[in-house]
Amino acid sequence: MVQVVLPNDANPLGYILGGTVMHLIDIVGAIACFRHARQRVVTAAVDGLQFLHPIKVGDLIILSAQVTATFRTSMEVEVRVSSEETLTGRRRLTSHAYLTFVAIDADGRRVEVPDLVLESDQERARADQAGARREARLAAKQTLADIEVDRRD
Numbered sequence: 807m808v809q810v811v812l813p814n815d816a817n818p819l820g821y822i823l824g825g826t827v828m829h830l831i832d833i834v835g836a837i838a839c840f841r842h843a844r845q846r847v848v849t850a851a852v853d854g855l856q857f858l859h860p861i862k863v864g865d866l867i868i869l870s871a872q873v874t875a876t877f878r879t880s881m882e883v884e885v886r887v888s889s890e891e892t893l894t895g896r897r898r899l900t901s902h903a904y905l906t907f908v909a910i911d912a913d914g915r916r917v918e919v920p921d922l923v924l925e926s927d928q929e930r931a932r933a934d935q936a937g938a939r940r941e942a943r944l945a946a947k948q949t950l951a952d953i954e955v956d957r958r959d
């Protein structure tokens with residue numbers, strides 16, 4: 807996805823809002839998962855997100871997404887965000903994130919997703935690493951659920 811950063815997307819300094827970048831990351835991640843699964847998807851988790859450089863009004867924001875691993879009903883997708891100066895063509899990586907989407911049917915029930923076809927050693931290694939990240943996410947989710955239970959007690 808490529809967009810030009812317009813004044814409406816920016817803060818008073820003339821840089822794109824972090825929330826706008828997060829919105830676009832969510833959208834491109836969802837598109838990649840949707841195209842893989844051909845099912846409705848919802849965002850289950852977004853891993854730590856960094857903003858390395860600002861993107862200014864008039865620059866291009868370029869987002870690319872790739873499904874890295876599939877599980878039963880969930881998928882991990884990697885999103886990379888870059889800026890491109892329109893006059894020089896200079897590109898910089900500005901953000902990177904892993905998101906998890908869960909496939910659901912029209913009634914909100916989880917549905918299985920097709921296996922990802924892993925063709926290269928690099929893709930296989932990435933999918934293995936995704937398994938470890940998934941464990942960490944589910945542990946973090948459990949910690950949050952436990953805090954919620956403690957607060958109710």
Ligand SMILES: CC(C)(COP(=O)(O)OP(=O)(O)OC[C@H]1O[C@@H](n2cnc3c(N)ncnc32)[C@H](O)[C@@H]1OP(=O)(O)O)[C@@H](O)C(=O)NCCC(=O)NCCS
Nearest residue numbers: 847848849850851877878879880881906908916943944947
């Ligand atoms: C995401 C959601 C559907 C998961 O529901 P749940 O009852 O916790 O689901 P389950 O425990 O049955 O897990 C379903 C799958 O999601 C995965 N999952 C759930 N929460 C996760 C998390 N925080 N991180 C990573 N994976 C997660 C599970 O591992 C499981 O994967 P698998 O089937 O591939 O093994 C539910 O929490 C939800 O609806 N959340 C709100 C989503 C939302 O509104 N997003 C923003 C707008 S789209």
